[in-house]
Amino acid sequence: MFSEKTITALVTIPITQNVALIRISGPKTYNLISKFFDHSLPKYPQKKSQLVFGNIINHNKEIIDQVLLLCFYKPHSFTGEDVIEISCHGNLFIVNQILQLILENGAELAREGEFTKQAFFNGKLNLIQAQAINDLIRAPTLSASKLALHNLSPQTQKKFDKLIEKITDKLLKIIATIEVNIDYPEYDGVELLTSKKALNRLQEIKQELGKLLSLSRQVKVYQEGVKVAIVGKPNVGKSTLLNSLLQEEKAIVSPLAGTTRDVVEGKYNLKGIPLILSDTAGIRGAKNIVEKIGVSRSQEVLEKAELIFFLLDNSQIWSKEDIKVWKLVKNKKTVIIINKIDLKKKLKLPNEILAKNPISINAKNGEIKDLETRVEQLLVKDLGNIHSPYPFLSQSWQQSKLQELIKQIDEITQALQQEIPLDIISGDFQIVFHLLKELSGKEYNGKLLDIIFSEFCLGK
Ligand SMILES: Nc1nc2c(ncn2[C@@H]2O[C@H](COP(=O)(O)OP(=O)(O)OP(=O)(O)O)[C@@H](O)[C@H]2O)c(=O)[nH]1
Ligand SMILES: [Mg+2]
Structure with a gap:
């Protein structure tokens, strides 16, 4: 799903410095740059990024700055769109003039996290990886940044997907058996799911989710x-x-x-x-x-x-x-x-x-090593090595979704313990199923996306 919009932002902070970086992403990128850049640009399609050196020229045909363009063509860029990154001199007067030219020629100012949002919509990242980027930018310590990188890696992603798949399969089996029991009560080929069996299977699911929540909470300690x-x-x-x-x-x-x-x-x-x-x-x-x-x-x-x-x-x-x-x-x-x-x-x-x-x-003498060891044990006791092979969810929205899931399972458990028939609560199992999908980042709503991406910085 490629974007209609072309967006731009200053990626580096808005202070006078040696070099500043401006990013443009979207379908008009090459067209608009060609209006005020005096060298020819690489032709579509290009798989690899290319560097082009040249001048930015204003309306009065004056050179504003000598710049270096890093040019990407879709889909081979971070956002999956056509992207050009302009490295210019970091004088804010120059930066503002270049940004002005970009905006006049058809781009819009990007909102917080909008580049990453484009990448998400173009399937370059899923929600968990998008969040990991934000974590990486904001990591307060080296360990926190290692954790963000851990979450960004495809291996972790695979493990997480597998875990969610395993839990979803278990749940789907319960849902399917309930449906068959309701629709074809006379059919002998399918097991009869009793409340007791359903309870046991639900507890297994809850245990997996509980482990994930406990590890995720411990990881949060490194970040917050x-x-x-x-x-x-x-x-x-x-x-x-x-x-x-x-x-x-x-x-x-x-x-x-x-x-x-x-x-x-x-x-x-x-x-x-x-x-x-x-x-x-x-x-x-x-x-x-x-x-x-x-x-x-x-x-x-x-x-x-x-x-x-x-x-x-x-x-x-x-x-x-x-x-x-x-x-x-x-x-x-x-x-x-x-x-x-x-x-x-x-x-x-x-x-x-x-x-x-x-x-x-x-x-007085600074002999406090035991204190450090004890605190580490207390706060991250189950985490082991922070490159732990087990996946975790570092974001508040993910953790609250996980809590919601566990709460929903507890409610079903209570209903089953009160011997409410399975056919009456089958809808509640469906809710758990959708919550699981939301947790995996495969189902989402616009509001959640706005919350997630609004936490990003401008230019990311
Ligand atoms: N010998 C020794 N003296 C210590 C040690 N730790 C602190 N002190 C001394 O104990 C006295 C009190 O230390 P503080 O750190 O001011 O104690 P505090 O608990 O902050 O005291 P309040 O602020 O009054 O509550 C000072 O004279 C310190 O030098 C230690 O490990 N060994
Ligand atoms: Mg004191």
């Missing part, structure tokens, strides 16, 4: 990062730990209890996982008004955090203040950290805490 609150009673070394991780004196450290009053934030790349760290005021029954505000801020941060670092001081006894903090964190995803292990041990922990397998560090 994790909010971590560093909490504990005063003086246990929270700010020291923050500084040690960031390798900068970001928070004030002192031997006085109650030093930190405001939340201090910093970003740390833990083996590719972006941690968004918040050092907080030590939690205790504060008397002074400023410290009271600090403590209440600590509690707010703690509530919003996805992971807690609960710090204890090896050189002090397990106290009421520690218990107070423990009560706030015990039901959250928490790493219990015993700090100051270089000092003489006074801390004797209750069994409840020991059972959580606390780790020991010396924040």
Whole structure:
């Protein structure tokens, strides 16, 4: 499906720089360039891209710039359309004049993600690969970019298609058997699908989908990062730990209890996982008004955090203040950290805490390797190597579609458990079938496409 529209955009950022890149894609591309470019262009058809050097000439026959064109003919381009990429000098005055000439000669300004959308409609990419491109552009760490590349690869795509195919086949078998049982109840050649059998098969499907969702959520950690609150009673070394991780004196450290009053934030790349760290005021029954505000801020941060670092001081006894903090964190995803292990041990922990397998560090000297290992285990435990052979879905829309699917299966399961006859709920199986197709990117609606592509940058 080739586009009627010819679109253009500045691919590089709109600031003065050495070189800028303008992309044009669509049926009028060659015709419009020939109006203001002084060299001849390659003739259709060409399988390979070609470079052409020449000048851009304005209405007054003046040379605006010397440029290099990279010319592609459809379908051998990223979008599958005729495409020319103009490398010009990065003076914004020049860039704007060239863009003006392109627009005057019949192109439209591209919207966010519109080039990728053309590629999608021309079958150059499916939705998951299109999303992987966006992930690649926005990846906050090298690991996140590796994951995006993993999702872009044809091998991953094949594995994902196979998985969805396997699940769809199982589902279709259930749907078909229900239909035959309803339409030809007297026919002996087909098994009679009882609610119990249907339940078992549904559980198998749910298990596969559950695994996919759990892995996909873990992968998201690399892309979006994790909010971590560093909490504990005063003086246990929270700010020291923050500084040690960031390798900068970001928070004030002192031997006085109650030093930190405001939340201090910093970003740390833990083996590719972006941690968004918040050092907080030590939690205790504060008397002074400023410290009271600090403590209440600590509690707010703690509530919003996805992971807690609960710090204890090896050189002090397990106290009421520690218990107070423990009560706030015990039901959250928490790493219990015993700090100051270089000092003489006074801390004797209750069994409840020991059972959580606390780790020991010396924040002052930066001995925090165990912490890194534990966090990685906690956040991405099932992921193994990030080049894991199992496919995953990194996008929010895919994950919410997956959740919708699992919810739908749960509803059918409940209905079956309440012994509602299969013929009454056969329509619900059809819903699962369509959700599966949407998940695979094979069925979609315009609204979903708009959401997906609007997250792209201009020029992509
Ligand atoms: N010996 C030793 N001292 C440490 C260690 N970590 C921190 N300290 C010291 O403990 C004192 C308190 O450290 P901070 O990092 O300010 O403690 P905090 O938990 O942020 O304290 P508040 O902000 O008051 O809640 C400072 O004197 C640090 O130098 C450690 O691993 N070993
Ligand atoms: Mg502090």
